[in-house]
Amino acid sequence: MSVLAPFNDKAQQQLAAGDVPAYMQTLGKAARLAASALRRAETGVKNRALDAIAGKLAAARERILNANAEDLQRGKEAGLDSALLDRLALSDARIDAMIEGLRQVAALPDPVGEIDDMSYRPSGIQVGKMRVPLGVIGIIYESRPNVTLEAASLCLKSGNACILRGGSEASASNAAISECITQGLIDAGLPASAVQVVATADRAAVGALISMPEYVDVIIPRGGKSLIERISREAKVPVIKHLDGVCHVYIDTTADPAKALAIAVNAKTHRYGTCNTMETLLVDAPVADLILPELARAYAEHNVELRGCERTRALLPQALAASEEDWYAEYLAPVLAIKVVDGVDDAIAHIEQYGSHHTDAIVTQDYSLARRFMAEVDSSSVIVNASTRFADGFEYGLGAEIGISTDKLHARGPVGLEGLTTRKYVVFGDGQVRQ
């Protein structure tokens, strides 16, 4: 039984009375209090909570699947499309993956309390920077109910309280998962309000969540671009967000042709719907006639539609004519824009003008060009001689990711536990005063 149970009773009453803003305030207050407890929670306690939640999930498997069946039934009746229903669906395998995910997060090193850059100053004080939780994190997401668990586990491990607002289509699944989380927290001796799942589909809850800077330190929206843009525009709290991924591969004249082919095919065809998929291929003019026909054959095998500039179409008559919009497009589909460029400057200028500063790669054997591309391309991931598909928290060794940030401030690129923390200055003295 948590010490914060009175908050829970109050929240239930406010919800029953239909007073969503008051309900969200109550959640906010409880989260702020829980954040104080989490800030001082030892690593072992947080890990025990993660393990306890895994145990509860395993025990509640039937209940979760039944709740999910309810959501799916409701979704079908409401006419949700099959892609959405697939994202919504849980199975034994997906629940196993959720449990495995919790164990992986428990195994990650705890970032909280890490001290860097410790040095003595001429005054005699010793100064360093200590990694600490952000406080309270609000996460707004759509259909996938496993996000509830992923988000909760990353916030918990990084010492943050969180308020989770999932999609209304997953409400029964999220409620069942939320119950497991609450029980696990209580078993480990942590406040139940360390993780709170918003229990209303009322959209006013989102408006309230993004407007409580006194209770919420940062908002992380996950979902479609229009949702994220709206939240960023309206939030009165800092937002860590992912907008779009218009990623490029530039094949330079000195590129190793076999590597260029492998990278360009993998970056486009490994998965079509991901943000780190290549959307535009840039090829240096002197090697375009060598590279493009071979590449086109490989893309044809994957049924990738090609849209090219005039010089591309001179070599590949089967390509459609690319319009100005194509250079800005995030297709998330088996479609690729191709442009023949004149050297690395032209490639960098194209990426600067049309790209989304997400992930861009060069394929080259030229040392100085690789260095220039690395320094000058202003994207969250800049890659030499590897596929853009590597821009991912797991591939980068973060262990897990809450998303990929296209912002420049605070967290840029894949965001793991470190991105959910901040650093404060710590000073150790022995009676020093300022002269």
Place this chain on the structure above:
Amino acid sequence: MSVLAPFNDKAQQQLAAGDVPAYMQTLGKAARLAASALRRAETGVKNRALDAIAGKLAAARERILNANAEDLQRGKEAGLDSALLDRLALSDARIDAMIEGLRQVAALPDPVGEIDDMSYRPSGIQVGKMRVPLGVIGIIYESRPNVTLEAASLCLKSGNACILRGGSEASASNAAISECITQGLIDAGLPASAVQVVATADRAAVGALISMPEYVDVIIPRGGKSLIERISREAKVPVIKHLDGVCHVYIDTTADPAKALAIAVNAKTHRYGTCNTMETLLVDAPVADLILPELARAYAEHNVELRGCERTRALLPQALAASEEDWYAEYLAPVLAIKVVDGVDDAIAHIEQYGSHHTDAIVTQDYSLARRFMAEVDSSSVIVNASTRFADGFEYGLGAEIGISTDKLHARGPVGLEGLTTRKYVVFGDGQVRQ
């Protein structure tokens, strides 16, 4: 002659036509282009520009002082108070300090291009994080014309273009300083639009500056709390800001009395108007009768007015009764609130409730209490056995600071060159594709 001179002509025409939004857009476009050039500028070139600007300032000393005299005359006629006029005034000594500041920034290590955390991943790719400029920084400030130079030099060294909006009362001084900066940039071969000083007092310029996410990556407001609050509320661009400094010193029962006395006196009386000055003193009950009378004598010598809780007033009858507002107050004046508390938990709870998360210190000889205070106090600087006055970029070894951030995201505490940069992921491969 800069390659961006056409932008300058266009801006002048728009300004002459009174079209402030169009003028600001032109500045924004020019800044974005300059940012690309600065991103790739070598350290030596940036340092040469800083040295060149120093030379121009030295040569333009008379012109700057004359312009400043104009501003001061106008200020006196407008009835500005003496504190404001003092902040506005330049002198030979202040110009010397500006020149010395430029040389110090030139001597700082260049943060741009630094690569950390480089490691091989199981896939064979090598991943690291490279420190890179933010891009374009907008800085909005009030009367002190030397801020123009400080801000310009820190942005330049960190590879960022900047748009500076100073107070209208300093317009002639800022214009004279701006000319030196422009000439120095051109001499070093950098675009003149790397540093642009807004040449209109029209307040619409501020509204435009904070609403151009396509051209401005971050806004740093410096000035009074109401200005900063308004800008944070209205900005459509991320803001790095400093709100208030309600700083505490907590004297624990085990504190060394001589250290406690020295720290509590220094934290309050070293300077009254700074954000890292102690505003509330917390004293553990068992030592209150030992510490407070002696401290009160020291404060009396400095004419510090004391406002205490009931237990404080029982020991110090000369203290006024503190109201609830006093615990929230940032006096910035020789006034101190004093509260007797019951142990470190009570002290931490007070700091959590009333503090501003800026800088808080504990004086203690108890190892475990020091560790708890360090971990649990959620402030940008947490200090053991030293004065709060050390919370400062120079004292922490940053070399220079653009301000002290009370935000949690991105930059927290004193912000130096590092706070004006971000980190992107860099990946080196040899043809790797994702499996």
